[in-house]
């Protein structure tokens with residue numbers, strides 16, 4: 072008898088999520104969602120599909136692509152080649168933006184779904200799309216599986232942002248409030264980090280560019296070809312620091328091609344952008360200052376006025392061709408935890424060898440921060456949360472938030488691990504927080520302390536660089552013990568460490584401190600949350616103005 076009651080309360084419909092790619096760090100994202108008899112592929116950021124090789128794998132019926140960033144769409148052509156009949160669903164804008172990558176755009180023709188309208192995929196499965204911010208066309212998808220007893224709903228956010236960007240409005244919580252999904256699959260790119268207001272981030276970047284130009288530094292902005300580049304160009308076009316300024320802005324071909332796609336989509340961009348574009352071209356116009364033009368060769372730039380701003384696709388090898396007779400260069404790299412460039416220390420090392428080049432990072436977030444992520448979750452109140460997209464450390468940080476694991480069933484899976492999403496009418500026991508994945512051991516024998524690190528630490532490529540001298544430095548920061556390897560380079564030019572002067576020198580007053588974290592790749596505290604009780608050997612005071 073009691074068994075029967077439990078059964079009727081528990082979900083009889085099978086709901087699960089199998090990540091083929093979880094979007095950790097550089098990994099693309101691709102999730103197989105099962106709802107009853109249906110198998111839906113959410114995003115396609117991987118190029119090898121396990122279900123194609125395994126004859127026993129269940130058949131995928133539909134693919135949904137949330138937006139046109141490579142980590143979500145790079146596998147679509149090869150999937151289409153293997154399964155040409157498999158229907159692909161996207162928003163109307165994403166279908167157009169995807170053509171950026173394909174030489175023959177007609178080869179794959181997505182089925183487009185207008186915003187906020189229910190599309191029937193089969194007799195018991197519907198799909199609905201909501202604008203997710205982040206990038207024009209980016210969509211959050213609501214899938215509803217209908218049964219006689221009840222509906223089962225899964226919401227996948229894709230990449231999202233609640234803040235209004237320059238060229239796309241943020242995801243609307245208002246619009247989502249009544250959706251009541253049972254399962255929420257949500258990105259956690261920035262973990263629990265809190266960001267300053269978007270307008271502040273924009274202001275900081277514009278000021279930094281203006282300062283560098285004022286001391287005759289040329290600016291190089293490596294960006295992902297679509298999204299960030301156009302955001303910055305729109306800012307340079309419209310920000311009071313730059314309007315009317317006698318300045319050349321050069322845009323490489325890949326980024327320029329994406330700009331042209333935006334121009335084609337103008338009628339679907341926010342009203343403020345359409346108004347702006349009534350009076351002047353959004354991008355290309357040589358008559359209006361600052362002048363903005365596409366370029367193919369470096370010589371074109373040197374013929375123009377210096378210092379100038381050059382924007383390139385981050386994969387463009389222009390890095391190595393920066394010429395010193397044009398003066399000094401400032402390279403500005405975005406602090407996007409998903410950006411491959413900011414994390415490629417080889418490139419950074421190379422840059423730092425050139426004495427006429429300096430590199431700095433800036434924040435212009437296209438993803439929601441920790442506060443906005445939890446805000447969206449509490450408005451949706453799902454039973455299950457599946458965190459994807461971001462570094463595993465960040466995702467685990469989110470999953471370990473008490474406000475989340477006490478109320479919801481929280482998952483932060485790794486690729487290949489199936490997440491069963493069992494539903495029940497009442498709240499089940501909160502599951503224990505997921506242990507942090509860096510688990511070491513500490514042994515104290517007399518005055519010796521030995522630390523044993525797990526494989527995940529010394530298999531990491533950073534381990535080799537950690538201490539090429541074999542010397543480590545240990546220091547307390549609050550209640551945490553910070554370990555830092557001393558690299559050879561530092562021993563060779565060992566300056567005395569900065570001392571605490573009359574003014575307080577601490578992470579808070581360092582140029583690399585933003586959103587509670589350290590963003591200096593050379594600091595032992597890089598990407599760590601820091602507190603204003605100390606500073607690291609590479610502390611750099613922020614200029615007081």
Ligand SMILES: [Zn+2]
Nearest residue numbers: 138140205230
């Ligand atoms: Zn994206």
Ligand SMILES: [Zn+2]
Nearest residue numbers: 140142143230
């Ligand atoms: Zn992404």
